[in-house]
Amino acid sequence: MSYETILYDVKDRIATVTLNRPEQMNTWNDQVATEVYDAMQAAGADRGVRVIVFTGAGKAFCAGGDIHSFGGDPHALMTKLPRPFDMRKRADWQTRCSYYPAIPKPVIAMLNGATVGIGLIHALFCDIRFAADDATITTAFARRGLTAEYGMAWILSHHVGHARALDLLLSARKIKGIEAERMGLVNRAFPSDTLADETYAYARDLAENCSPRSMRIMKEQLWEVPFQTPHEAIMAAGLDMPIANQCDEYKEGMASFLEKRKPNFTDD
Structure with missing residues (x-):
């Protein structure tokens, strides 16, 4: 357009x-x-x-x-x-x-x-x-x-x-x-x-330095907060944690931290 x-x-x-x-x-x-x-x-x-x-x-x-x-x-x-x-x-x-x-x-x-x-x-x-x-x-x-x-x-x-x-x-x-x-x-x-x-x-x-997936999920979490109880927010976060731990972006984030270099995240 x-x-x-x-x-x-x-x-x-x-x-x-x-x-x-x-x-x-x-x-x-x-x-x-x-x-x-x-x-x-x-x-x-x-x-x-x-x-x-x-x-x-x-x-x-x-x-x-x-x-x-x-x-x-x-x-x-x-x-x-x-x-x-x-x-x-x-x-x-x-x-x-x-x-x-x-x-x-x-x-x-x-x-x-x-x-x-x-x-x-x-x-x-x-x-x-x-x-x-x-x-x-x-x-x-x-x-x-x-x-x-x-x-x-x-x-x-x-x-x-x-x-x-x-x-x-x-x-x-x-x-x-x-x-x-x-x-x-x-x-x-x-x-x-x-x-x-x-x-x-x-x-x-x-x-350059932040995971696209992490930013996307945390933005969703924060904008949902006004409509959640604390229990609902904690449960929703818990559902994503095992998913995040299996993502390539988590592996790259941890590797870059341990290797003391900038992360090279893929596009979400």
Whole structure:
């Protein structure tokens, strides 16, 4: 698929998906949604990709929804996308903004600038978030007469806790990347001029030194945790342990450790 609103690149086993509407601050519309979804699925299925970085071109990651593209109705986007929204499912990771947990590889959101509204929702459903320390981040909804859309109340409180989520949603106040790091909304905040270097150094470390199978299984385990009792989580982990111990990746991981060399894991 050729893309008009995003860039897609693969290098060193890292796929980069870049929102590429810098003049519009990478605001979100139905075409962006379709192209990002397609690129994420392609990266997830590509055996030559081990890590995915999601970022924006220019001064913004994503400054919210492109209201002009859907006639001033922010909910029009939902009616245009063909993917199902099944409220009967406990954890339907294939809905409009929450499909990132179902991608079998780590997805790192690199928040290079303004991250607003629906842009923040997408970032929150990624696995890791690195931000520029001066990036502006806000939920925005309360100041537009909207509510916590696309599961934001759940995912935001999952990351930062109930009290902080209420603060950010009710006030829609703007915070910077450095405050987002302190409250746990992002994993790390870096000076804007080193953000890309730090992000890709981390991504390369995962791609070069970590087992693709291990990362895939542990990602599944962590995203399942909110729906499990401790007993269920322990039992599920126990079911995979004997399987992991028989895998070639386990043998290579142990051999590389004993031989004091970098591992050479096969693609999952």
